[in-house]
Amino acid sequence: MVTVHDVARSAGVSISTVSRALAAPEKVASATRERVRRAAAELGYRPNRAAAVLRAGRSGAYGLVVPDLANPYFAAVAKGAQERAREHGAGLFIVDTDEDPDLEAEAIRALAPQTDGVVLCSPRAADRALGALDGRPVVLVNHDVAGVPAVEADHRGGMQRALEHLRALGHHRVAYVGGPERSWSDRRRRAGLVEASARYDDVEVVELGAFRPRVEGGQAAADLVVASGATAVVTFNDLVAVGLVDRLRARGLDVPHDLSVVGCDDSYVASLVTPPLTTLRVDLRRLGRHAVDRLVASASGGRSTGAETPVPDAPPLDVELVVRSSTAPPVRHSSGGTL
Amino acid sequence: MVTVHDVARSAGVSISTVSRALAAPEKVASATRERVRRAAAELGYRPNRAAAVLRAGRSGAYGLVVPDLANPYFAAVAKGAQERAREHGAGLFIVDTDEDPDLEAEAIRALAPQTDGVVLCSPRAADRALGALDGRPVVLVNHDVAGVPAVEADHRGGMQRALEHLRALGHHRVAYVGGPERSWSDRRRRAGLVEASARYDDVEVVELGAFRPRVEGGQAAADLVVASGATAVVTFNDLVAVGLVDRLRARGLDVPHDLSVVGCDDSYVASLVTPPLTTLRVDLRRLGRHAVDRLVASASGGRSTGAETPVPDAPPLDVELVVRSSTAPPVRHSSGGTL
């Protein structure tokens, strides 16, 4: 293994000059710097991270905790986060908790001491999670706790747009098919939709219970939606919408004519399925990138003794309505006709 | 921060006893061990990983390099790998290289020194990748280099099954829509299909060039498939199959009647799209788990005192044909008849 000593010897300088030349180039004469760099490159020197961490107290790596990597939503966020971490020259530990609050707390406890900070994406048990972190830099994605930096999408605005779209098509009774019970995103989306509907006295929202945020959840919800008498439905995410459409079709119902469906997230499945889903688009990759940026900011800002993290709160990311083929004007069933 | 010294003081022993009691309990009298453990728990002691790594030379973490986390294939592998790493009490660094060979080599160079070993999933530049590892434990997934442990699926068997299925339906001209040029999986699948067809003199395989392993790749391939005169097609993966179906439909062709389509991987999109895809199923999660198991075995094999795990070469994972609705007997267009 090549160490600073080898590089120092080869470049004819001391080990501290090597360290400086590599970590704080401006503190070294340019000629020396070049000599050191060349020697390092020649010998194939790679700094030992463990030693640097031990000595300097920061690890150059961050953590990302997500409920389920197989969910395209979180995969996209993870991709953005990891990309940005790389650009910051840092590593990223990604941990998938399988939607399990116990695993989540456990993951954080394991991650916290060996990283410079953690991004918690859609935490399933935020209080416990934050406890496990004891004071380490953290950024919340899709969650909200007083005093903790967070990054989120503008769900309220999105739902507003979705509802206006449906209303303009002539829908007056809209169902909402919710996600996991503990989910903060679910509460936000639900509240956003209800709030939007409150502005009009000709639109009513029917809220339906907690469903798994996957295809199965949508399948399970479909019959309730039909029974609710709604002519349009907004789902917690695209996967749920896909399951919903699937089950409706199995019952002989047509989307969008018998029921209009709006998904959420515009994950890539939305455009693959039949019919392609009208959905709310969030730039997930960007969400991941932002989260890491904020973490880096608060991890390097909050380093000083005494003063707390200043890091301004970022504005929510825009949520855009993407209209595809799963929404249309309702068909009037005047008296049980087959049309 | 609580250190071994604090625990030692509190338990009335030396720091070496603390270290031993925690890391090698059998080398410490049970009474002492208990005392140390209690003290550690009381003080909330968490070993400093960096220090342990620096001193002991192993990190308790592994690396996983994948080309694209947003691809459900790799997401599934990553999930399995991370699950298994957790069960081994180790961490897992997941790095997404965006299908870029340079980033791949770079990722490995960064990962290698700070992990106990790396899983390379579908490497895009294996030779460079292995070079960057210089001798560290590694396991290849979907790749093959002499002398390097690997985990793979039985693509040959899978292709055999796919071809038999198509032949039984009455197809005699089958196209193969390939994945990335550098892809080992692509070569395997291609060769498996060609090999299978060689057993029958009434089936012919038409090989089509390299396409991106995504929806766009399938869209790009569709017109070539039609022009090839094949009545059935096997694609590099499900995503490509989805793109293919999409483009065929846009041209007014029907799947499966005008063309039968077989996907690969049975990623969850396969059952979501219309028509649901006939595809080759690989248990990806298991693939990820196996890879980590092999890595752990070979990483600790070199170090262990006695003869514990001899790391046998794992047999390829079964590949199963899942028949859904995208395959059917070919329709005879004898002279433009509509049947």
Add this chain to the structure above:
DNA sequence: TTGAAAGCGCTAACAA
């Protein structure tokens, strides 16, 4: 069975 002591490779305070 336990303790003393020697570093692992690096950074950063201090000196020159």
Add this chain to the structure above:
DNA sequence: TTGTTAGCGCTTTCAA
């Protein structure tokens, strides 16, 4: 601008 030096917290001989 550069060098000297003292550890960071831990594991692991070696002795007792």
